[in-house]
Each structure stands twice: as structure tokens, then as C-alpha cells.
Amino acid sequence: MTKLSVNINKIATLRNSRGGNTPNVLKAAIDVQNFGADGVTVHPRPDQRHIKYKDVYEIRPIIKTEFNIEGYPSPQFMELVKAVHPHQVTLVPDPPDALTSNSGWDTINHLSFLQDIIGELKECGIRTSIFMDPDPDLIINAAKTNTDRIELYTEPYATMYPQDPEKAIAPFIEAANIANKAGLRINAGHDLNLQNLKFFNERIPFLKEVSIGHALISDALYYGLELTINKYKELLIRE
Template identity: 85%
Template sequence: MTKLSVNINKIATIRNSRGGNTPDVLKAAIDVQEFGAHGVTVHPRPDERHIKYKDVYEIRRIIKTEFNIEGYPSPKFMELVKSVRPHQVTLVPDPPEAITSSSGWDTINNLSFLQDIIGELKEYGIRTSIFIDTNPDFIVNAAKTNTDRVELYTEPYASGFEKDPEKAIAPFVEAANIANKSGVSINAGHDLNLQNLKFFNEKIPFLKEVSIGHALISDALYLGLERTISMYKELLVKNK
């Protein structure tokens, strides 16, 4: 099946809104693991408005499942991931003030920069993924960075899904085929939810992993975290 990594940023956002330690982000990370998710994702931003840098160190010590850290490769971020050594680092092109990731890398103009960053991460034995749009040229150039994976930015799919699923998925199928032929594995994330995930997973046969936070944590408010994770996993089973 396609692996599910749960982004727990939103849990940290709620905690930070009141101070203190409620809800407990570390317990959430453990629960995500115990409830069957294949991984935990965090995205520490420079202002630490949700996941704090100290959270990253603490989570790394307590979980056994895959740990994925997203972020812009600033010197501070690179120092963090080299110290923590997560299983995967997902590079995003977000400026510091970004509320959420809203576009992928231009792998043409940033080719040399990404090659250098990925080279550093590989020296530490960290699997790399590049957050990217479906532009075929960007996908082709992503392979030139020596990244292990690309993470397809799925907001355009999610926003078009209800009106025309086949039209919405078409660019992602093309991008996935290009990446697969280039020897690059495929992740996906952003606005995937209980309504659109199954269709996406069925149409992208090479899909390795999805990272889902906002929708999953929102669903968990009504359904409970354990049940919600189970429901998302059911949608990720590959048809035989």
C-alpha cells in the first residue's frame, strides 16, 4: 500500500495558541505511530509558530516509525536536520512568512542550489524529496538534482477534483510517469482528504507516500485520531 505520513503541525498550532503543553505534541507523535501510520511529518518554520525546533529533537528520540522533516533549506534548518538525521527531508521553497506551502520548486533556476543541498543531505544518509509542481520540465530537472523522490504539490488536484476528477488528475499522472521514467520515486501532499485520496492513489500507481496534516487532524476532531488514521489507510490500499 501507499504509506501514510501524518503531519502533526496543526496539533502544535493548537498547543501554541494557549502556551503550556496541551495538546501534547510528543504524545500525538507516539499515538500516530501506535495507531498505524507509517510515518510522522513535521515542518518547523523560522518563527516556530507551530512545530518548535526543540519538538523535532524530542520527537526523533521517542518514535520508531519513519520521521520526515519538511522545510526550506536555510542554514538553521540544515543544521537541525544534520543533527537529527531523520529518515527523509522534504525540501520546500517557502519564504519565512508563508502560511503554508503554496508552490513547488523551480528546479531549472534552482538546479545548482538543490544539487548542493541534496549532496549535503546524502552525506548524512538522509533520503531526500523535493516539493514540486507538475510542470514536466521541472520534473525532468528534478532528476538532475540527484533527489531520491519528488513530492507532488496536490492543491491544484484537490481544488479541481469535485468539478472534474479526470481533468484534475491528468497533469499528475503525466508528472508521475515522467518521474518514474527518470528513476525518481513519488510522494504527494497538500489538501488530500477522505474525499479525493482514493482516486489519486488509484491513478498514480507509482505513489510511495502521502503526507497529510490539515485534513486528517481536522477529521480527527470529529472521528478520533485512531479511527481517522485507519480510514485514510484504507484509501491507500493498492488494487491488485
């Protein structure tokens, strides 16, 4: 069964819109684990517009599943993850003003940079994953960074899925096979939802984990958080 890590950034976005501590991000992290999620994901950004660095420190002690921290490896971010020591760090190439992650790493031009960053994280015993487009050449080069995993950036799949599921999934199947052959484990995330997740999970070989936030938290407004997590988990069972 593919693991589900719930990104709770949107909980923090809602809290920050009014100030105070409602909804409570720490309680959300506890609840998603109690409701069956296999992990908690956060993505602190430099402007702290959703998850704040303070949240990350407070969340870490209550994690009983897995803690995944996403972000661009700035000096501030690296200081944070080394201090917090999550189970996994997912490196994304976002500029500071990015609204959301919208592309993967260029592992050819940024090879040396990624090797250095990943080397630092491995010295701390932290599993690494790097955000990747389903580009065969870039994925082959990703193995040279010494990362443990890649996270396939799935927005292009989600966008095309309603019109042509087979065409949408094809480059991701190829990417997963190439990654596996190169010795990389495979995660995925971005715009996966109740409509497209089952098809993706059934077709992508070697998929270890999906990280889902925006769609899942949005669905929880209608179904409630516990039922929503159960709905997503059901779609991740391979028959």
C-alpha cells in the first residue's frame, strides 16, 4: 500500500488569516496521524505565510508516524531541518516568492549544488527526496545527486487527466521505471485528489508515498478530516 503523508500547510493558512491559534496546527498534526495518515508534511517558506518555523519545532515532538519537511535549501531552511531532524527532507527549487511548487529540479545544471546539500543532510542521517519533473534525462542525473528518493511533480498529470488519463499517466510511468532502474525510490505529489489518485496509484510502479495537502484539506471541509483521510487511504490500496 502506498503511504499517505498529509500536508497541513492549508490549516496554517486558515489560522494565519485571522491570527490567533484557530484552527490549531499542532492539533491538526496529531489528528491526521490518529485518523490514519502515514505521515505529516509541512512546507515552511521564507515569508512564513502558512507554516511558521515555530510550528515546525512544536510539531516535531508529537510525530509518531513520519515527518516530511519540504522546502528550498536556503541557509535558514538547512539550519531548521538539521535542528528538527525530520525523517525526510524533500528539496524543492522554489524561488522565495513562489505561490506553490511549480517545477522540478534541473539536476544537470544544479548537480553540484544538490550533491553538497544532500551530503549535509545524509551526514545528519536524514532521508532525502528531490522534487522532479518526469524528464528521463533529469531523473537519470538525479541518481548522481545521491538522493534516496525523488518526488514526481504531478500537476501536469492532474491537469491532463480529465481529458486523456492514458496520455496523462504515460510520462510518469516511464519516469518511475527509469528512477527504479537508477536505484531511486519514488514519491509523488501536487494536485492529486479523490478523482485522479486511484488511477495514478494503480499505474505507477514502485510508488512509495504521496504527499497531499490542498485537495485533501479542501475535501475535509465537506466530509470532515477523518472521513477524508480514510477516503484517500482507500484509493491507495493496490488490488
